Amino acid sequence: MNKAIPIAIALAALGAAGWKYDVLASLGIARNVGEEMVLYGNIDIRQVSLAFRVDGRIMEAMVDEGDVIKRGDLLARLDKDTYEHAVISGEANVAALRATHEKLVAGPRQTEIAQARATHEASVADLEKARLAYDRAYLLRARGTISEAGVDEATAARAMAAARSDMTKEALAFLEEGSRSEDIATAAAQVKAAEAALLTARTSLSDTELRAPNDGVILSRIKEPGAIVSSSDPVYVLSLTAPVWVRSYIGEVDLGRIYPGMKVKVASDTHPGKSYDGTIGFISPVAEFTPKSVETPELRTDLVYRIRVVIGAPGQDLRQGMPVTLRFPDIEAAGK
Numbered sequence: 535m536n537k538a539i540p541i542a543i544a545l546a547a548l549g550a551a552g553w554k555y556d557v558l559a560s561l562g563i564a565r566n567v568g569e570e571m572v573l574y575g576n577i578d579i580r581q582v583s584l585a586f587r588v589d590g591r592i593m594e595a596m597v598d599e600g601d602v603i604k605r606g607d608l609l610a611r612l613d614k615d616t617y618e619h620a621v622i623s624g625e626a627n628v629a630a631l632r633a634t635h636e637k638l639v640a641g642p643r644q645t646e647i648a649q650a651r652a653t654h655e656a657s658v659a660d661l662e663k664a665r666l667a668y669d670r671a672y673l674l675r676a677r678g679t680i681s682e683a684g685v686d687e688a689t690a691a692r693a694m695a696a697a698r699s700d701m702t703k704e705a706l707a708f709l710e711e712g713s714r715s716e717d718i719a720t721a722a723a724q725v726k727a728a729e730a731a732l733l734t735a736r737t738s739l740s741d742t743e744l745r746a747p748n749d750g751v752i753l754s755r756i757k758e759p760g761a762i763v764s765s766s767d768p769v770y771v772l773s774l775t776a777p778v779w780v781r782s783y784i785g786e787v788d789l790g791r792i793y794p795g796m797k798v799k800v801a802s803d804t805h806p807g808k809s810y811d812g813t814i815g816f817i818s819p820v821a822e823f824t825p826k827s828v829e830t831p832e833l834r835t836d837l838v839y840r841i842r843v844v845i846g847a848p849g850q851d852l853r854q855g856m857p858v859t860l861r862f863p864d865i866e867a868a869g870k
Contacts, residue, residue, distance in 0.1 A: 571791060573860040575782030577852050581753065583768040586612060587741040592761050599755050603746045610769055612742040621739055624732035631728050635721035654702035664695035749775040778848035780812065780858055783838040791865055798843050799861040804851050816842035
């Protein structure tokens with residue numbers, strides 16, 4: 535048998551293994567032989583799509599792509615006329631309902647009660663006068679001095695005076711009793727509803743200003759002044775300054791060597807001699823197959839776990855998507 539054939543097969547196997555190691559290393563899955571473990575990953579900085587919570591026309595856009603902003607900075611403003619009018623209307627409605635509620639709580643004025651009492655006393659006097667007229671008519675009819683019709687008229691006048699007296703008596707009692715508790719409670723509820731509507735109007739007015747939720751850099755300016763936007767339509771895309779994460783993968787055989795909170799040294803290709811302190815913040819509890827960017831069926835069957843490393847004080851040289859190298863000093867020290 536030709537001895538060159540087994541040697542060639544062995545070299546081919548070593549070459550395939552080396553190629554597999556290079557591909558896995560590019561994905562952050564490979565580990566070094568020896569005590570030190572090295573992974574590879576990419577900077578994964580979070581992005582936020584910024585939008586207004588209300589509809590309207592953009593009046594001003596204050597920042598542009600690449601601008602560095604701080605939390606609370608004003609980024610854009612809508613035309614606020616409609617929302618200002620809603621606030622004015624809400625304030626007027628609250629004032630009117632409060633006045634109605636206060637009027638019910640206070641009850642009738644003393645002058646109104648005095649007027650009703652005087653009206654009742656007058657109706658009582660009219661009733662007494664009508665009774666005397668009826669008594670007189672009744673006596674005159676017995677003597678034949680007046681007709682039966684005269685007695686009927688006196689009877690009707692007495693009945694009408696009695697009805698007026700009863701009516702004024704009830705009106706006086708109504709004023710003296712004051713407002714019903716149910717009416718006061720209804721008025722108070724209407725005031726609360728109007729106040730809530732006013733708060734909503736003021737919130738909508740405040741939402742015509744778009745402010746930065748966090749420190750970061752503007753990646754995209756999507757809308758321009760004059761554009762009509764609906765609520766939730768993106769206006770800017772913001773890249774957050776912190777936290778800065780590294781997304782990487784670790785093979786199943788190395789999973790037990792790391793743990794959340796473990797210290798990591800992170801270095802970029804730009805400055806390989808400079809490292810940043812990082813901490814493992816997340817280890818996926820679910821295994822997944824090697825990302826499909828690897829086109830060989832053999833490598834796609836390898837199980838890996840996604841990890842996230844949070845960099846405590848990132849520098850300006852770390853950019854989104856940048857490949858970085860992860861080293862684990864604790865593992866290296868443990869092996870010495």
